[in-house]
Amino acid sequence: MGDKPSDAPEHCPGTESENAGKVSACAGCPNQNVCASGAARGPDPSVELVRARMSGVKKKLFVLSGKGGVGKSTFANLLARSLAARSPDKNVALLDIDICGPSQPRMMGALNEQVHQSGSGWCPVYVEENLALMSIGFLLGSPDDAVIWRGPKKNNMIKQFLSEVDWGDSLDYLILDTPPGTSDEHLSATSYLVSRTPGEDDGARAILITTPAEVSIADVRREATFCKRVGLKVVGVVENMATFVCPHCKVTSEIFPRDSGGGEKLSEEMELPFLGSVPLDPILARACDEGQDVLNTMADSPTLLAISSIVDRILAAV
Amino acid sequence: MIREDKVLQSTVILVLSGKGGVGKSTVSTQLALGLREKDYKVGLLDIDLCGPSIPHLLGLEGSAVHRCPEGWVPVYADKEQKLAVMSIGFLLSDRKESVIWRGPKKTSMIKQFLQDVHWQELDYLIIDTPPGTSDEHITVVENLAGICDGAVIVTTPQQVALEDVRKELSFCKRTGVKLLGIVENMSGFVCPNCTECSNIFSTGGGKSLAEVTGIPFLGAIPIDPKVSTARNGSIMGQMSGTSVAKAFTHVLDTLITNLENAEKES
Numbered sequence: 001m002g003d004k005p006s007d008a009p010e011h012c013p014g015t016e017s018e019n020a021g022k023v024s025a026c027a028g029c030p031n032q033n034v035c036a037s038g039a040a041r042g043p044d045p046s047v048e049l050v051r052a053r054m055s056g057v058k059k060k061l062f063v064l065s066g067k068g069g070v071g072k073s074t075f076a077n078l079l080a081r082s083l084a085a086r087s088p089d090k091n092v093a094l095l096d097i098d099i100c101g102p103s104q105p106r107m108m109g110a111l112n113e114q115v116h117q118s119g120s121g122w123c124p125v126y127v128e129e130n131l132a133l134m135s136i137g138f139l140l141g142s143p144d145d146a147v148i149w150r151g152p153k154k155n156n157m158i159k160q161f162l163s164e165v166d167w168g169d170s171l172d173y174l175i176l177d178t179p180p181g182t183s184d185e186h187l188s189a190t191s192y193l194v195s196r197t198p199g200e201d202d203g204a205r206a207i208l209i210t211t212p213a214e215v216s217i218a219d220v221r222r223e224a225t226f227c228k229r230v231g232l233k234v235v236g237v238v239e240n241m242a243t244f245v246c247p248h249c250k251v252t253s254e255i256f257p258r259d260s261g262g263g264e265k266l267s268e269e270m271e272l273p274f275l276g277s278v279p280l281d282p283i284l285a286r287a288c289d290e291g292q293d294v295l296n297t298m299a300d301s302p303t304l305l306a307i308s309s310i311v312d313r314i315l316a317a318v
Numbered sequence: 319m320i321r322e323d324k325v326l327q328s329t330v331i332l333v334l335s336g337k338g339g340v341g342k343s344t345v346s347t348q349l350a351l352g353l354r355e356k357d358y359k360v361g362l363l364d365i366d367l368c369g370p371s372i373p374h375l376l377g378l379e380g381s382a383v384h385r386c387p388e389g390w391v392p393v394y395a396d397k398e399q400k401l402a403v404m405s406i407g408f409l410l411s412d413r414k415e416s417v418i419w420r421g422p423k424k425t426s427m428i429k430q431f432l433q434d435v436h437w438q439e440l441d442y443l444i445i446d447t448p449p450g451t452s453d454e455h456i457t458v459v460e461n462l463a464g465i466c467d468g469a470v471i472v473t474t475p476q477q478v479a480l481e482d483v484r485k486e487l488s489f490c491k492r493t494g495v496k497l498l499g500i501v502e503n504m505s506g507f508v509c510p511n512c513t514e515c516s517n518i519f520s521t522g523g524g525k526s527l528a529e530v531t532g533i534p535f536l537g538a539i540p541i542d543p544k545v546s547t548a549r550n551g552s553i554m555g556q557m558s559g560t561s562v563a564k565a566f567t568h569v570l571d572t573l574i575t576n577l578e579n580a581e582k583e584s
Binding site: 066068100101106144147148149151155179180181183184214221225230249253257270285289 | 368425451453510
């Protein structure tokens with residue numbers, strides 16, 4: 001971060017320095033002329049573009065987890081659907097910034113949809129009247145297509161998602177579904193959406209998802225550190241796949257043993273609120289995979305009741 | 319690119335999956351431990367920089383790598399020094415510490431892992447990867463061109479995972495990485511109370527993907543909560559007789575046989 005590109009030559013003075021392009025280390029750097037001209041000084045112009053586009057967005061909720069496969073996309077999906085279903089007068093959007101493995105088109109039952117370009121930008125896919133979705137999945141020719149991109153290309157895509165999607169006049173909630181890790185996608189999205197001015201409320205918040213397993217807890221601990229470092233406020237920790245109810249004998253068992261106290265212990269350790277535990281329901285999980293609107297079809301599932309009380313807590317906190 | 323000629327002679331296997339949390343690290347660890355128990359010298363390299371799990375899975379947290387004139391000395395998981403492990407987890411001072419790096423920095427770290435680790439003699443080098451098809455994967459494949467013997471693909475049976483795995487298969491095809499086989503992990507959960515096997519993440523998805531694509535199917539591994547607590551040896555040795563141990567043994571044996579056959583052909 002800062003104004004020094006990560007692939008800069010050693011002793012690069014930084015693009016915003018008075019000496020940019022003029023010191024000996026700049027000799028041979030392909031950006032020497034740009035830096036020397038002063039054009040690279042001044043702030044990143046795309047920050048303003050994103051800011052303009054995001055000015056009508058009240059809350060930006062990041063669904064994060066260091067670990068993959070813990071249910072970020074499922075939770076983001078159900079959170080978006082719940083928020084949209086609870087208040088039909090509020091506008092909700094879900095942005096999938098998992099560039100290499102987008103899951104939202106499938107989970108929203110919108111696999112074969114396409115996005116269109118209009119004068120005011122990309123038009124997202126509307127799953128409900130007040131629920132819009134944008135994902136790179138809509139831009140691929142076939143679901144088998146791999147997006148084999150290094151960081152800068154992924155960053156550019158995210159920048160476009162944030163600055164060029166036409167979400168309508170105003171959005172009450174923008175939910176961002178993220179890939180695992182603490183790398184390009186996360187840095188790009190937070191650098192555009194998290195304000196660096198102290199005291200200014202940017203409306204950006206994070207929800208951390210983990211499973212009770214120690215490998216997952218360890219990665220989520222790192223994600224919490226990431227949030228602290230980039231100044232992203234955390235609403236709390238959700239423990240997913242906490243228990244499993246056998247559909248045959250109805251006895252509850254733990255699939256991922258809580259070696260170290262699970263999500264609740266983690267939230268204590270990192271001094272974050274604990275938002276709740278979500279049990280694993282195999283039938284619900286499969287229905288989500290198929291893109292069903294489970295809020296309507298399986299409303300009495302204990303998993304959805306748990307999620308509903310977590311949504312209450314999130315709404316109270318943001 | 320890998321510096322030592324001795325590593326060039328070893329069999330290099332990538333463990334890949336488009337999806338996260340499907341068990342890449344567990345499968346990598348078990349393959350390494352299983353090969354080690356068959357008396358091979360094995361290296362295990364973890365290139366998941368933002369979420370390294372290998373140190374935890376092998377109970378090696380808190381170990382540190384040292385420098386020697388030849389480069390980095392990997393951490394050995396056993397007294398006989400037959401299982402050498404390298405992960406960014408060994409370079410972090412605190413478990414809270416996160417690696418907040420963009421692509422170019424990750425790329426240079428991986429290059430260092432490939433060039434500077436003093437593996438000594440190895441029969442097998444297993445490389446555990448993060449999810450996706452991005453910097454880490456492009457870097458490792460580019461730098462191992464001509465050295466890598468192929469990739470083992472790990473998936474879980476449900477549709478969302480298979481969708482990402484199909485992307486990973488396209489990645490392998492585009493980059494010319496040979497596909498050694500597909501492992502279907504978390505295939506069914508045996509209820510400890512009634513021993514009824516529930517298909518938490520449905521079942522058979524990996525097998526049918528293998529059939530459709532013509533990639534060898536290495537086996538299906540059921541979920542067993544005890545797998546994540548086994549630390550001091552392979553599942554195959556520690557839990558022998560259980561269905562999960564049998565499944566891992568089958569995967570490993572099929573993989574070795576396939577590799578040997580491939581070698582005979584060439």
